[in-house]
Amino acid sequence: MREFRIWGLLPAQILMVATLIVPVLIIVAVSFATRGPYGGFDFVPTTAAYRQILFTEGWSGEVEFNPQYLIIIARTVLLATLTTLICMVLAFPVAYWITLQKRTARTILLVAVTLPFWVSMIVRVYAWLIILGNDGVIEKTLRLTGITDDIGSLLFNNRAMLVGMVYSYIPLMILPVFASIEKLDPALIEASHDLHASRAVTLRRVILPLCWPGLAAGAILVFVPSLGAVLEPILLGGGKIMMMGNLIQMQFGGARNWPFGAAVAIMLMCVVMAFLLFNGLRAMRKAVGEMA
Numbered sequence: 200m201r202e203f204r205i206w207g208l209l210p211a212q213i214l215m216v217a218t219l220i221v222p223v224l225i226i227v228a229v230s231f232a233t234r235g236p237y238g239g240f241d242f243v244p245t246t247a248a249y250r251q252i253l254f255t256e257g258w259s260g261e262v263e264f265n266p267q268y269l270i271i272i273a274r275t276v277l278l279a280t281l282t283t284l285i286c287m288v289l290a291f292p293v294a295y296w297i298t299l300q301k302r303t304a305r306t307i308l309l310v311a312v313t314l315p316f317w318v319s320m321i322v323r324v325y326a327w328l329i330i331l332g333n334d335g336v337i338e339k340t341l342r343l344t345g346i347t348d349d350i351g352s353l354l355f356n357n358r359a360m361l362v363g364m365v366y367s368y369i370p371l372m373i374l375p376v377f378a379s380i381e382k383l384d385p386a387l388i389e390a391s392h393d394l395h396a397s398r399a400v401t402l403r404r405v406i407l408p409l410c411w412p413g414l415a416a417g418a419i420l421v422f423v424p425s426l427g428a429v430l431e432p433i434l435l436g437g438g439k440i441m442m443m444g445n446l447i448q449m450q451f452g453g454a455r456n457w458p459f460g461a462a463v464a465i466m467l468m469c470v471v472m473a474f475l476l477f478n479g480l481r482a483m484r485k486a487v488g489e490m491a
Contacts, residue, residue, distance in 0.1 A: 285361075
């Protein structure tokens with residue numbers, strides 16, 4: 200049995216090392232390399248790419264603090280966090296309502312939730328240009344109803360990017376929350392009502408704690424891809440509002456500064472690992488508390 204654990208899992212371990220660990224090590228090595236004179240990189244060890252995140256070199260050679268990349272990182276984390284929280288708030292009642300339906304209707308609704316994944320992400324995000332654009336669906340509706348004649352631009356700002364990110368990733372929140380709610384024992388809710396608990400108390404003390412694993416899984420599935428969002432800043436942000444995803448794309452593309460792009464990618468990976476570590480430690484403390 201021990202030999203099987205060693206040799207039987209060897210192909211999977213080789214595949215994991217070749218497709219996960221080795222590429223990450225290559226990115227780490229490139230981040231400490233020197234930018235080539237015509238793009239690319241030279242394997243001359245330096246920390247210049249990481250220093251560029253915080254500092255810039257002036258015309259006379261002096262080093263100055265430059266917060267522009269920190270602002271991009273903060274904007275990315277903030278938008279990803281807001282996307283995750285909004286998806287939680289919207290996905291929970293939807294998932295709960297789906298669990299109350301009959302089996303056939305439940306299946307149809309789950310297919311409807313996954314239906315956007317059958318369409319290209321570019322098409323889905325581009326559709327919001329028509330909805331939010333000048334003389335778009337929202338603007339025409341507000342004018343026809345007489346609510347307002349001038350609502351300003353709904354595109355090319357943080358709000359438009361946030362709307363696009365919520366729409367793109369909310370199915371990733373609904374599915375794990377639905378799976379968690381579906382396993383919920385209705386007898387526990389009935390017992391809460393028998394003890395004269397209000398609906399708000401039942402939701403806060405019974406339903407949400409038991410459904411937290413699904414919410415945590417959905418938060419990971421939404422937060423991680425939101426950090427690397429590229430299409431939303433380009434299309435809905437008009438290319439004027441930078442996030443870490445399109446900053447990395449620009450460095451490996453037009454800017455041809457591979458070491459700096461790799462350094463930003465490592466920073467993005469550190470943010471993701473910190474979030475996953477936080478969730479893991481929180482789940483571990485909760486499990487230990489339940490065992491105690």
